[in-house]
Amino acid sequence: MPARSVELPVDQAVRLAVATFEAEADPAYRDSLGPRYGIHANDAYGVKMASIQKLAKSLGRSQALADALWATRCYEARMLCAYVDDIEAVTPDRMDRWAADFDNWAVCDTLCFSLWDRTPHAFDRIHAWASRDEEFVKRASFALLASVALHGKGLLDDPFLDALTLIEPAAEDDRNFVKKGVNWALRAVGGRRRILNDEAIRIAERLAASNAPTPRWVGKDALKALTSPQLQERLAKKPS
Numbered sequence: 001m002p003a004r005s006v007e008l009p010v011d012q013a014v015r016l017a018v019a020t021f022e023a024e025a026d027p028a029y030r031d032s033l034g035p036r037y038g039i040h041a042n043d044a045y046g047v048k049m050a051s052i053q054k055l056a057k058s059l060g061r062s063q064a065l066a067d068a069l070w071a072t073r074c075y076e077a078r079m080l081c082a083y084v085d086d087i088e089a090v091t092p093d094r095m096d097r098w099a100a101d102f103d104n105w106a107v108c109d110t111l112c113f114s115l116w117d118r119t120p121h122a123f124d125r126i127h128a129w130a131s132r133d134e135e136f137v138k139r140a141s142f143a144l145l146a147s148v149a150l151h152g153k154g155l156l157d158d159p160f161l162d163a164l165t166l167i168e169p170a171a172e173d174d175r176n177f178v179k180k181g182v183n184w185a186l187r188a189v190g191g192r193r194r195i196l197n198d199e200a201i202r203i204a205e206r207l208a209a210s211n212a213p214t215p216r217w218v219g220k221d222a223l224k225a226l227t228s229p230q231l232q233e234r235l236a237k238k239p240s
Helices: 010-023 027-037 049-059 063-071 075-084 092-100 105-114 122-129 135-151 158-164 176-190 194-208 213-226 229-236
Strands: none
Touching (some): 010 049, 010 063, 105 135, 158 194, 176 194
8 A cells, every 4th residue: 555645734634634524514414423323423523434535535645644633533534544544654552542542433443444454563453452441442453353354365364363262252242342343353254265264163153152142142143144155155166
């Protein structure tokens, strides 16, 4: 992901972003973020993702710009960070600092799915965050694992097999955004290749047999996807 230089000075780029958010603000959409999507965000304007992505293309990529946007604490500005941060400037320390600020799943998942899964630090952070207490930091571990599983073409199986050991302990966490992140990760890893599918199914079967409701839900829901005829047919066509 080559960095595109920012033509505007950082302060001007931030002002342009805020002006765009103000111009495209949709109060009705903003007010629906919580009730409809479960996104409880402070300082939101109500700007849709397509507009945020379009703005990102005009701004280019810059660590300084991303840091300045993050510091605004604005929901849309933090979503924008996923598309303007310089991937080569992402460090574990910056990932930790931003993850500690997460207050909703949308910013968490967007950074994992559109930026952090391309970094060489992804698996380290997956392991570092998997046992954290904060709901959205812990979710970030599994959202990042799912994102790497979906986007990491050509990666070896071993890091994923290692990461699958994180699933069962985390499946005990009954917080909504954690358990859904764990479920997503289990399905995504198990959808990569046969060896990972076999291991993911074994994990899902153990979870499905649990007496506790949360791991049982994680396991049963994952099993439906992992054993589906469509996935099994696709995996059969992949080299072992």
